[in-house]
Amino acid sequence: MVPIEIRDVTLVYDTPGGKVPGVKNVNFNIGASEFVCIVGPSGCGKSTLLNIIAGFLTPVAGEIRIGGKPVTGHGMDRGVVFQDFAQLFPWRTALGNVTFGLEMKGVAKDEREKIAREQLRLVKLEKFTGSYPHHLSGGMQQRVAIARALAYNPAVLLMDEPFAALDALTRDDMQRLLADVWRATRKTVIYVTHNVAEAVYLADRVVVMSPHPGTVKAEIKIELPRPRDPLSVEFLECQKELLGHLGHDANANEPVN
Ligand SMILES: Nc1ncnc2c1ncn2[C@@H]1O[C@H](COP(=O)(O)OP(=O)(O)OP(=O)(O)O)[C@@H](O)[C@H]1O
Ligand SMILES: [Mg+2]
Incomplete structure (x- = not known):
């Protein structure tokens, strides 16, 4: 899709208690159609960076x-999915949520419903087009959010821990589904996660951040063929390497944070 260049990006929050560093001198590039995960401890600036890119x-x-053009505000070239289930419009059906961006774009009703149905099919929700968010499970709501972000065909998909609030089994299903959606759409994806296994499952490359102030500490290419097997020796080796960069004991079998 499009490449992204992040150059010397620094952000400081002004709070009543003083200045709080968000991120400092962040530099990296993301290739067209590349899937990049950003990992790092809580408070290292992952969400800050994603919100700047958004x-x-x-x-x-x-x-x-993005694609050579400086980011000056939010635009339809970027679709965003957050962790929070409440990101959907509760008064709109699944279909109504997905058509929203297309309405903003001025797409005619028949056309936008056709596109929305296609996106909901991609996330396996074709039977739930008429359901309201409160009648859908957390995983289904996140799938609607992904369909909504994809509906207006942004070049870039930005995701901030979209599956963090889901149970482990649903989360595994969602990771598989996202890997399939990415294969089908070839979007440029930036995906924030705490979860090392998730990063190794999804990413072409993992950017590791360290806190105080939030900077890039390492970049690791994940060259495992897809679909990836989280139980393979190679997968576990990659996970170990990544945990090592995060400053964890590579032999400790514990989640990050
Ligand atoms: N709105 C805000 N006002 C002031 N400080 C903020 C704000 N949002 C974030 N911060 C501070 O900026 C730093 C980076 O926060 P950020 O939310 O980007 O981290 P994160 O890596 O996404 O953490 P987590 O993994 O917990 O989501 C932290 O020190 C945080 O306290
Ligand atoms: Mg965050």
Whole structure:
């Protein structure tokens, strides 16, 4: 889809208690159609960075370019999915949520419903187009959020721990589904997660951040063939390597944070 350049990006939050560093001098590139995961301990600036890329926050220094164009605010070239189930419009059906961005774009009713149904089919919700969010499980709501983000065909998909609030089994299903959706759409994806196994399952490359102030500590390529087997020796080796970069004992079998 499109490459992304992140150049010397720094953000400081101004709070009543003083200045709080968000991220500092972050530099990396993301290739067209690349799936990049950002991992790091709580408070290292992952969400801050994603919100800057989304155009919801403006850095105090540095610049982000998407397809060569500087980011100056939010735009339809970026679809965003958050962790929070409440990101959907509760008064709209699944279909109504997915058509929203297309309405904003001025797409005619028949056409936008056709596109929305196709996106809901991609996330396996074709039978739930008429359901309201409160009648859907957490996993289903997150699938609607993904369909909604994809519906207006953004070049880039930005995801902030979209499956973190789901139970482990649903989360595994959702990771498989997202890997399939990515294969089918070839979006450029930036995906924030705490979960090392999730990063190794999904990413072409993992960017590891360290806190105080939030900077990039390492970049690790994941060269395992897809679909990936989380129980294979190679997968576990990658996980160990990543845990090592996060400063965890590579032999400790514990989740990060
Ligand atoms: N709205 C805000 N106002 C002030 N400080 C903030 C704000 N949002 C984040 N911060 C601070 O900026 C730093 C980075 O926070 P951020 O939310 O980006 O971290 P994170 O890596 O996403 O953490 P988590 O894994 O817990 O979601 C932290 O020190 C945090 O306290
Ligand atoms: Mg966060």
